Amino acid sequence: MPHNTDILILGGGLAGLRAAWAAAQSAPKLRVSLATLRPVPSGSSFANANGQLGMQLPQTDRERDQFFQEILSLAEPGHISRPLAEILVQEAESRFLDLDSLGLRFQREATGKLLRRTACFSPHARAAILYDLPHAYQRLCETVSTLGVDLLTGLETVSLLMDNGVARGAVLRKAGVGTKAHAMQDASMEYRARAVVVALGGPAARHPRHMAGPGSTGQGWELLQAAGAQLNNTDFLQYFWLNVETRQFRSPAEIAGPLAVAMTPDGREVAPSAKVLSLADARSGHCPAAWGPVPHQGELVHDYGMDQWLQAQANEKGVVRVKVDRNPWEQVALFVHSGNGGAVIGSHGEVHDLNNAPLPGLFACGECTTGMHGANRLGGAMVTATQVFGRRAGNAAARFALGA
Template sequence: MRHTRSSQNTLETDVLVLGAGLAGLRAAMAAKETAPDLRVTLVSPHARPAGSSFANRNNALGLQVPQPHEADAFVAEALRLAAPGLAVPELVQALAEDAPACLEFLLSLGLAFRCDPDGSLRRFPGCFSSIPRAVVFDGLAQAHAAILARARALGVEVVHGFEALALTQEEPGARVSGAVLSALRGPLAGRRTLAVRARSVVAALGGPAPLFARRICGPGGSGLAYGLLASAGARLVNTTFLQWFWVETRSLAFVNPGELVWPSQLAHLAQARLAHCPMAHGLVLDDAALDLDLISRQGPGGVVHVEHRQRGPLDLVLAAHAGNGGALIDIHGRTSVAGLYACGECASGMHGANRLGGGMVLSALAFGARAGKAAAEETATVEAAGKPDQDRDGSWPNVGADRGADMGAKTGQEASTGLLRWLRPGMQRFGLPGAAQNPARQAFVARLRSITDVAQDDFRAGRRERLLARSALAILEGSSVQDGQS
């Protein structure tokens, strides 16, 4: 079924999915599988493989797949890594239940899984686990092509070249009824918006690593997710927790701190050390003292001079990899805001201070499928996406006076480039454990607040900047799953 274009810059659909990584594609497909007659629209800023799912530098992804008899051990291990009270057991249990179906889904696409000589899937221990439960596939561009083709074959309509800059609501916290998209390319880039009205919306917007000066997420991420979700009034949790890697300054090659020369009081921690580091703020994970020591020795640009046991002197920096936080969801992928679902790296509750290697791909697929299904089912209870309300002084609720309007002399992305030049080094400096006491951090936070305080209803006054600043504040000041519990 085709979309109805009620006017030049509006689009109506039933289920709107924002973001086309593994989570968004899986959600869009699940919505179509659940209700083939529904209109399902997937917004993807880039036509090429992008984001951490399809453009990450490893060109491979691992997926935790506990066998049914391993489910309890998997849940216990994931909850232990998350740290007490920081993950919701029900959500972790859902991961264990859905893992076989997630693997089945990827196998059905004919992806290039690593196999043993007898043809069976090779099992690896994911990071932070000694149990070989994870499987790995290579070739992310091929995976992207295969999944996109399957989604299109199901009838998912893909809108390329736009990014979401607002979720449409009467007011923050009220039901979400669509999104406002901004064009990224072409002569109208950043100046033209497209208002999409939908009966349910799935946010699959990726993680926060693009907000940091040093990052190893795939290109094509925006870092807007936390800002968009927070602006809509969704409850965010665990946003202070990111996964990091120490990398060589020039090549960005991973360096395992366990392979460095350490003073005797820290050497015992280096023995079982991984390159991956969760860096949980305020929580002492087993070997966090190594990271804190390196951080305390950072010089300009965050560079640390170290001595590698085999390779001699090296310069390292800490690179943001992925976030563990996001909108708190329930087992159906519902956020705290009606009509709004979340999945993938912008959703949380299943991960805490740390997570199992291979756990993020599992949660992107598992909660992508759950969110897409529930979003499709919910449409039966919501009035059809009709003609956008034309009687509100030409404005969209909670978005302001912009529907296809000129956003000003600079495009949204150009304008935010200036902000990012300041924001990313600041996040690199103040978004790390141990930075909380730094007096300069307060000034940084105050400036971020001053950006977010600009009138919310003025869509043209740097909406993208406000969302980026809000995302950054979510990391610097975020609350955890525990904070909302009475």
């Protein structure tokens, strides 16, 4: 027998919880259900390797203009929707205040004043830093539970239920069930709904070397595409250089810098050229390798030359042996951090089909969507996007469900 609800939200990260919060507030008489894989802090939202998250927080017109211009300058060679970027910028502060009102823990000065820092690709101290992620998860779960949201834990999304292009729910299965056909069939359950919000995160976990938190499946893009969604910017993944053994971040400005040497696969020691070294200052301004030129001191710089030099020394497994100054040799490699592509959405999170028309009843938010940034994104911009478009998708799903 199928399970029935009014609004089904898939994913329990920052985007999914924000969508559930908005949907339950907008339509308190409707049943809102949120399905998530793990009943504990997980995924890139609440169990990332850094233990904290940045959130872009422009607070003045000048800062909002800077934020918007930086988004545009980083978009190439990807596609960007200016209306979505404008919404992200204009609503960023309000969505921060929502989280702050719940008592989430952001870094502050001794006086209590909010502390803002620079983030990847931006020289401006504009990002609020959220720490104690388990506490953030607890507070958001308490908030949606108080509003009456059903938290369905231990469930993995198998597919979206579509009827002639209209979303009708999803097929879920108990977490940990294998892939054999009979086991999947026995454990699968239909959850039918008037509206569906997909917030299943990005594709990082699909790759052998990745930085996604535990509980990430990387299946969001795949499920949306199978449902008829139009995808864009899917070639643009964010890669970090990490030490293979410790999984600590290693900046190319150091491991391809003036004190570094690399070992080629055939055993030769090589040092970076003067051209590569000239990029170190620009490359130190961001963790992920960039797609295309990035702004640096008023100019556009192709600083991925440092990443290319490292890749040129990699063995068949993609691993590079490097040594900095008198430190021991170490092994580094590129790890997928996140994706900048995903489903094409409208201003309220409505998912578009291949003809650029909305798929009725299907909404999405978070890292499984794109448009509010292009090939590259500013540090902290995704957390802001989860809140801005999570709220919008939740509200829109409630409106749709009320009229369905």
